[in-house]
Amino acid sequence: MNIKIIISSEITSKPILAESILETGVLLNISQAHFDRSYGEVVADVPDDKYELFYKSLTNKGAVIKKLDAPIKWDENECVECGACISICPTKVFSLDDAFSLAIDDSKCVQCGMCITMCPHNALTLSNNNK
């Protein structure tokens, strides 16, 4: 399961991620991380059966966790199947098939939102988009 971990500026200096990993033994697979002075944000994959355990450990240390369980939504009526989204996606969700139709593998989606701003036709949306 993909989750987004939001770490506020007061605790970015503390190694809370490392602490939770050691504490729970969960093999967190980080796919994206962004830290600046105002906040930190990590997108990672966590095994479904360990989610509750990890959630408790990390939220106790002050982090906020959001489930990324609603991948990108595709509006076929707006889409003209140009393929602008293909090169911008960091996880290769989009491709063109042999007939040049757009194919979407939303299981790969990490909900970064890059494709939303790239799409010239407003055909892509995220329901729990925080950007």
Next chain:
Amino acid sequence: MVKKTIHEINNKIRDGSVNVVTAEEMVHVVGELGAEGAAKEVDVVTTGTFGAMCSSGVWLNFGHSEPPIKMQKVFLNDVEAYTGVAAVDAFIGATQLSESMGMEYGGAHVIEDLIRGKSVNLHAVSHGTDCYPRKIIDTNLTLEDMNQAVMLNPRNSYQKYNCATNSTKNTMHTYMGTLLPSFGNVTYSGAGVLSPLSNDPDYMTIGTGTRIFIGGTQGYIVGQGTQHSSGGGFGTLMVQGDLKMMNPDHIRAATFNGYGTSLYVGMGIPIPILNEQLAQATAVTDGDVKTKILDYGIPSRDRPALREVTYEELRSGSIDIDGCEVPTSSLSSFKRSREIASQLREWILRGEFYVSMPVDRLPKDVSAKPMKQTSGIAQVSDIMAVNVVTIRKDASVYAAAKTIMDTAFNHLPVVTTDDSTLVGILTAWDISKAVAQNKFDLVEDIMTRKVIVASSDESVAVVARRMDQNSVSAMPVLDKGKHVMGMITSDDISKLFARRA
């Protein structure tokens, strides 16, 4: 030698014996039969393209109001349309943006809304005359309410188009889409094997008066498009068609984030195969159509080309730039381009569309000129201050404060002690902050390390935008060795423009 006339081909369309293939299929026909055999076999080759064509718009005639008005400013759903041609005509351009909604909605969206049968608000103002006494009008109109709605696109259907990539460290938002930093992606446009002009590069049958598919209906080529540059293989077309007959499958509004609106236009041009030269020309493949990859990181009209590339490489999904595999994205829809070529083929087979010879040829071997600028282009070196006071990174905060007081410079470039290269910048604000925090360390402890800089040969317009985007009011001007040559401030730039006005 095969020689056919338009008249003969149109007779075959009339009696149902015409043979039509798409430009994609023609590649195989010529491959099998050769140019001469293909010219005997095939009567018409259809092309198609569906992509962003910013230089598009529609002439509208609203009819006269009671009492009448001679419109001087026209807004459609808050998007300005150009009037100034008699009383109630206006041209709504695809890239004009809404006064209230900005980049989310523009002329292209007004055009799509009209095609979809939606009602559009018309607001117009005038100074009032004896013959046109009315000064203001507000009304809601649909496409049906207009006398004429003629799409007239000054520059469409580029023969081919340069691709875009970005060498800088920042993401760029362009009319070629989002370009990721450090050559993170490449975007391209155009239909390659199906591109109308690439299938008739000598303009043997495509010219003024040629009947075409545009936006789902029949239209015509007016002549060469603006910026037509046939010499370099970048021919363009000016086209027209009746908006009332168009449909939203083939005309779509678009927004390029950070750039604005554009219109996706579907166009197809039939190429009558009059002889084997035309058969050979229409056998062009994605691999034959070459274009260049330009670095949009260079803010100049003369962007350097990184390399040549074919549409075949671009369509493969990734290309090589300096040993790195870079993913590609098309901005045109190849699927829709195919559908247009197929639909045009159907129309001809069903006897609903007849081919035509141009009444005039498009100019060959011409090129578009850059703009002549009579007022000169101001460069950073023209207006930068050259007497710049710098401070060494190991100086004390006190020394920095004193320097600012003594010299009245608000920004001190911070340099290394040994070779005077730039390492930071210090402002009066940085010093206030250090004092407030009771920190009386060295300059290097409190300076800003990420410095936004300029070079002396950059144009002022480019530097002004960088200043604006980074919310700074002064930038050190550096030479190639990172030494401070001068300083350019927002005040210098304001003065430059004030002097001109």
